[in-house]
Amino acid sequence: MKAISTRWLLAAGIAAALIGCITVPQDGADYARSSALPAPPDPADNPTTPAKAALGKQLFFDARLSGDGSMACQGCHFRHLGWTDGLALSRKVGGGMNTRHTPSVYNTGYYTAWYWDGRATTLEGQVTAAWKAQIGADPVKAAAVIAAVPGYQVEFQKVFGAPPDADNIAKALAAFLRTLNSGETPWDRHAAGDKTAVSAAAAAGYELFVGKGGCVACHKPPLFSDSQFYNIGLEAGKPKPDVGRNAVTKNPADLSAFKTPTLRSVGISGPYFHDGSVTSLEGAVRYMASGGRADANKSTLLIDRKLSDQEIGQIVAFLNTLTSEERFEPPKLP
Numbered sequence: 001m002k003a004i005s006t007r008w009l010l011a012a013g014i015a016a017a018l019i020g021c022i023t024v025p026q027d028g029a030d031y032a033r034s035s036a037l038p039a040p041p042d043p044a045d046n047p048t049t050p051a052k053a054a055l056g057k058q059l060f061f062d063a064r065l066s067g068d069g070s071m072a073c074q075g076c077h078f079r080h081l082g083w084t085d086g087l088a089l090s091r092k093v094g095g096g097m098n099t100r101h102t103p104s105v106y107n108t109g110y111y112t113a114w115y116w117d118g119r120a121t122t123l124e125g126q127v128t129a130a131w132k133a134q135i136g137a138d139p140v141k142a143a144a145v146i147a148a149v150p151g152y153q154v155e156f157q158k159v160f161g162a163p164p165d166a167d168n169i170a171k172a173l174a175a176f177l178r179t180l181n182s183g184e185t186p187w188d189r190h191a192a193g194d195k196t197a198v199s200a201a202a203a204a205g206y207e208l209f210v211g212k213g214g215c216v217a218c219h220k221p222p223l224f225s226d227s228q229f230y231n232i233g234l235e236a237g238k239p240k241p242d243v244g245r246n247a248v249t250k251n252p253a254d255l256s257a258f259k260t261p262t263l264r265s266v267g268i269s270g271p272y273f274h275d276g277s278v279t280s281l282e283g284a285v286r287y288m289a290s291g292g293r294a295d296a297n298k299s300t301l302l303i304d305r306k307l308s309d310q311e312i313g314q315i316v317a318f319l320n321t322l323t324s325e326e327r328f329e330p331p332k333l334p
Contacts, residue, residue, distance in 0.1 A: 035181035035326070036188045037222055040109030046124060048175045052159045056176025058152075058331045059169060064145050066093050067136030073173065076102045076134065079328045082269030083180060088276030093136030099242065101276035104269050106324070107262055109178030111227050116258045116274045118229060119248045123174040131170065139166035151334020182264040183326025190321070198321045205318030208311055213289060215315070217301050224263035224322065230299040231257045233292030234273055242275070255297045267320040282316050289315075 042048050059065060063072040071093050077083045083105045089098050100116050108114070113121060120126035131137050146152050147164040160168045187206070189197035210216040220226050235241035235256040245254035258274040271277070272284040289312060291304040307315070 036184045036324070037107065037110075037181050040107070040178050040181065042178065043122065043124070046171045046174060048178050049159070051155075052172055052175040053179045054176075054331070055155050055159050056172035056174070057179075058155075058333055059146070059173055060176055061331055062146075062333050064149070065131065065135060065137060065142050065169070067138065067142070068093055069145075071135050073130070073135065077105050080268065082106060082265035082267075082323075084269045086270070088271045088279075092134050098134075100274050101271060104262060104265065105177055105180055106264055107181050107223055109174075109181070110223055113227065113259070117245045117248050118259055123177060124170045127170045127173045127177070128166070131173075139169070142166075143169055149334050155334070183324040185264070185322050185324055187318070187321040199317060201314050201317040202321045203318075205314035205316070208307070208315050209318055212311070213305050213307060213315055214301065214303075215288070218260045219263050224266075225260045227259065229254060229257040229259050230301065231255065231295055231297045232273075232288070232302055233295040233298045234275055234277065236293040236295040236298075244274070253297065256295065257297070257299075263319060263322055265323045267323045281319060282312060285312055285315050285319070 039048070060073045063069055063075075065072065076085045076090050078085060085102045088101060090102050091097055103116065109123060111123075113119075114123060114126035115129075120129055128139060131139055131142070143164050143166050146169060147156075152164055156162060156164045156168065159172065162168060186197045187202070190203070208215075209219075218226050218228065218230060229245040231244070231254075235244070241256055243255055245257040245259075246252070248254075261273075266272075267281055270281060270284075271279050272281065273287075278284045278287060288302070289305045289307045292298060292302045
């Protein structure tokens, strides 16, 4: 138990160092009290407050933000599916299809680049881009629709001292997303000393995760992501491979590289990978443990770990202990 706790704390310290250079808001406990993690960092021009996050929560669930009034942001992000949508690829407002799987928005406030390829450099920018591309809105026109709702008129004046517009709507949505931080999981309780919180198989799975399996090289606690980009061979052999991070950096080394997804609540957030190509968590673990497909740009971290069926099952058992247990109540819309 001592060895597990020591490894956990060391990995947690490494991950915290990645985000520690940004100031955490002083009132974080007011809106992230149920989280297993501290409140994420805020940008200087958009500090998170309970009132702003509550406003953003309403907007996140409000289909009036979309181009045709048919789909809210929440339409691709469901709490019971780990803030994903359970689809390999989802449809956009207007009928178009996404070419990448909907990522979880758990703990999204901790990152410094968003989307699978990291092309958005602020959460507010990512919100605005998805507002346009996914739910088909002209933000200026959609803001006018929101501004016509009396309840929103009152709330925006309270929070921003101004009527709804494209800028402050995006800020409210981003503030809400910064509150979607993973709640306590069985593994968090185990790491804190509760020996009854997880099964022996899950505890053995963690040892494989940080040892023989090599998973922790990219999936560092407490976020279980390092926010870096890797080619894991999934685009190999496709007629039109997705170039991934390379589209942003133009660096040949980033060809078909994608951001490490969080593993918190991974047990309920399938299908898996940037293309949604693997339906089961066991299948995803098997793919990674096998070293993936051959690709000239594949990360050297991916090698055949020669795990047995029992060891695969143990890692899956561990990953299933990372599912959050916090309660979430949908908002009432004005």
